[in-house]
Amino acid sequence: MAAKRPRQALENVTEIKPGEIEAANENSPQDGFAPADKGAQPELEHAAATDAAEQILGANPLLGIDREELLAAGRRLLRLMTLNPQVLIEENLAFGRELLAVAMGQSKIAADPRDRRFSHVVWQKSGYYKRLMQRFVAWRDMLNRVLDRADTTTEDRERARFILQLFTETFAPTNSLLGNPGALQRISETRGKSILWGLQNFIDDLTNNFGMPRQVDERKFQVGKNLATTPGAVVFRGETFELIQYTPQTERVHLRPLVIVPPQINKFYATDLSPGRSFAEYSVQHGIQTFCISWRNPTAAQRDWNLETYLTACKQAIATAREITGADKVNTMAACAGGFTLATLLGHLAAQRDSSVASATLLVTVLDTAAPTLLGQFASRSGVNATIEKSRRMGVLEGSEMARVFAWLRPNDLVWLFVANNWVMGNRPPAFDILYWNSDTTRLPAEFHADLLRMFMENPLKSPGRISPLGTPIDMSQVDVPAYVVAGITDHITPWQACYQSRNILKGKLDFVLSSSGHIQSIVNPPTNPKAKYFLNPASPDDPETWLASATEHAGSWWEHWSRWYAQHGGGEVPAPKSLGSAQNPAGDAAPGRYVHQR
Numbered sequence: 001m002a003a004k005r006p007r008q009a010l011e012n013v014t015e016i017k018p019g020e021i022e023a024a025n026e027n028s029p030q031d032g033f034a035p036a037d038k039g040a041q042p043e044l045e046h047a048a049a050t051d052a053a054e055q056i057l058g059a060n061p062l063l064g065i066d067r068e069e070l071l072a073a074g075r076r077l078l079r080l081m082t083l084n085p086q087v088l089i090e091e092n093l094a095f096g097r098e099l100l101a102v103a104m105g106q107s108k109i110a111a112d113p114r115d116r117r118f119s120h121v122v123w124q125k126s127g128y129y130k131r132l133m134q135r136f137v138a139w140r141d142m143l144n145r146v147l148d149r150a151d152t153t154t155e156d157r158e159r160a161r162f163i164l165q166l167f168t169e170t171f172a173p174t175n176s177l178l179g180n181p182g183a184l185q186r187i188s189e190t191r192g193k194s195i196l197w198g199l200q201n202f203i204d205d206l207t208n209n210f211g212m213p214r215q216v217d218e219r220k221f222q223v224g225k226n227l228a229t230t231p232g233a234v235v236f237r238g239e240t241f242e243l244i245q246y247t248p249q250t251e252r253v254h255l256r257p258l259v260i261v262p263p264q265i266n267k268f269y270a271t272d273l274s275p276g277r278s279f280a281e282y283s284v285q286h287g288i289q290t291f292c293i294s295w296r297n298p299t300a301a302q303r304d305w306n307l308e309t310y311l312t313a314c315k316q317a318i319a320t321a322r323e324i325t326g327a328d329k330v331n332t333m334a335a336c337a338g339g340f341t342l343a344t345l346l347g348h349l350a351a352q353r354d355s356s357v358a359s360a361t362l363l364v365t366v367l368d369t370a371a372p373t374l375l376g377q378f379a380s381r382s383g384v385n386a387t388i389e390k391s392r393r394m395g396v397l398e399g400s401e402m403a404r405v406f407a408w409l410r411p412n413d414l415v416w417l418f419v420a421n422n423w424v425m426g427n428r429p430p431a432f433d434i435l436y437w438n439s440d441t442t443r444l445p446a447e448f449h450a451d452l453l454r455m456f457m458e459n460p461l462k463s464p465g466r467i468s469p470l471g472t473p474i475d476m477s478q479v480d481v482p483a484y485v486v487a488g489i490t491d492h493i494t495p496w497q498a499c500y501q502s503r504n505i506l507k508g509k510l511d512f513v514l515s516s517s518g519h520i521q522s523i524v525n526p527p528t529n530p531k532a533k534y535f536l537n538p539a540s541p542d543d544p545e546t547w548l549a550s551a552t553e554h555a556g557s558w559w560e561h562w563s564r565w566y567a568q569h570g571g572g573e574v575p576a577p578k579s580l581g582s583a584q585n586p587a588g589d590a591a592p593g594r595y596v597h598q599r
Contacts, residue, residue, distance in 0.1 A: 077160040080150035095142040109134040117174040122181040174420040194426030213418035220431035228269035232591035235581040242294040242593040254570030257289035261334040268294040297598035300395025305445035329358040339365025347474035359569040361484040367505040371498030391446040399441030488522035500544040527557040534558040
């Protein structure tokens with residue numbers, strides 16, 4: 001669907017009124033979630049919440065796990081675990097000897113230090129709890145060793161390991177009152193009230209959160225109040241998106257603006273979180289004229305929106321930013337699924353000999369889908385077809401549903417950690433801005449969802465002419481745009497090695513930067529983070545591990561390095577504009593606009 005003309009755009013969208021936004025914000029806190037006298041109770045420690053944020057997907061997974069695939073993986077696990085009786089006997093004997101050592105206090109088994117469920121000091125100080133933990137870890141390790149010794153392919157083994165993990169972690173002692181020392185301590189401290197609070201949390205999650213423990217205390221955040229607060233205005237509103245222009249905060253600015261293309265399945269404000277952690281805030285403070293697309297949250301009525309719909313929207317956003325700033329070109333930035341859209345747009349523009357994009361920044365984006373990723377673990381033709389059929393039947397892919405699917409792909413960090421904290425200990429979930437953003441899901445139109453899955457399965461950007469959106473065959477070898485590619489060294493979702501392979505797709509000069517964080521933490525990486533560091537290497541070997549072996553470590557955030565890189569493509573400096581928008585595209589609603597509040 002084509003976007004409305006700029007001068008009409010802000011006048012013709014009436015489905016959300018400004019007054020409705022305040023009402024939505026007032027009603028969004030779940031006032032019944034916890035009793036008032038819980039205000040003094042401890043929340044999930046910040047380090048554990050940060051670990052959970054490292055595991056979230058950002059752009060929630062496009063592919064569900066087909067029921068048949070799960071059943072097949074379960075059958076495969078049983079077959080692999082019983083295929084070799086000699087291995088079973090050997091490992092069970094070893095397990096028995098380890099249990100004896102545990103009983104005698106001679107076992108050296110310890111929990112993974114990254115597993116926050118066992119971080120309480122009592123797991124080491126108390127003989128009872130230490131033995132309880134050691135028995136669980138010994139049992140889990142024994143089952144995994146049996147699987148490791150099975151004669152099968154790596155793919156089969158990892159699919160089976162997923163099912164095994166679901167089984168073993170269900171029996172972790174921290175999931176029960178008697179097995180969780182922190183829970184017993186809380187019962188004593190609260191005179192038993194924590195049991196009632198945990199029960200209330202459980203009932204609320206069962207009835208209002210599809211039976212999944214909440215990952216964030218949503219009452220602590222309001223978009224436009226303490227999230228997405230960088231000053232700006234909506235300068236274009238069309239059928240598919242709003243374009244936000246942020247207010248410059250320097251006297252001089254780079255002529256060429258930055259246009260940010262966020263993932264279509266999450267709200268745009270991952271780049272504008274809390275003050276001090278907002279990339280948009282940082283960019284305007286460093287002389288960059290910054291624009292950001294805010295996608296409309298589609299319903300079944302928009303089921304026909306497809307890749308071409310979003311490519312057309314991106315072209316409109318670029319044209320609007322150029323018209324407002326008077327620049328010959330724009331610089332672009334995208335993350336995750338938005339990176340797929342941006343890369344395809346670059347191929348389309350190259351086919352049209354359109355040079356309106358000066359550079360592209362891609363964050364935690366895998367363009368060469370032949371590279372292994374977590375989401376590809378259950379990617380099969382039958383699973384893809386079933387997912388497409390379901391979204392076409394519903395008209396949309398629900399982001400909340402896919403978020404639940406992904407949580408079970410990382411159950412220790414995204415399910416059981418919160419079961420122990422919320423249900424067993426009776427605590428509130430943490431108040432962490434990234435986790436709130438991740439829970440603020442959106443939907444994908446059915447046809448766009450199908451397009452993305454086809455791109456994931458067919459890897460069309462690697463083969464010239466494989467796809468022809470908007471009537472132009474895509475040949476990425478014709479794209480000569482400088483690229484800045486950011487990946488996270490602890491990213492489990494889009495592994496940095498897979499992001500590195502974007503060099504197979506992007507043929508312009510490419511600067512690859514490896515951040516020390518995980519998936520979303522690599523994006524939300526302000527210079528104020530004392531632990532931040534990144535790796536650089538001007539060489540571009542075929543093997544990513546070879547690249548890392550000779551890379552140079554730098555303290556600080558890649559944001560600072562990027563801002564210097566951006567200056568090379570900024571088109572020179574000009575006086576900052578005195579007002580937002582233009583006569584053709586006047587400033588309308590204040591940022592963050594209306595579409596971000598759609599549910």
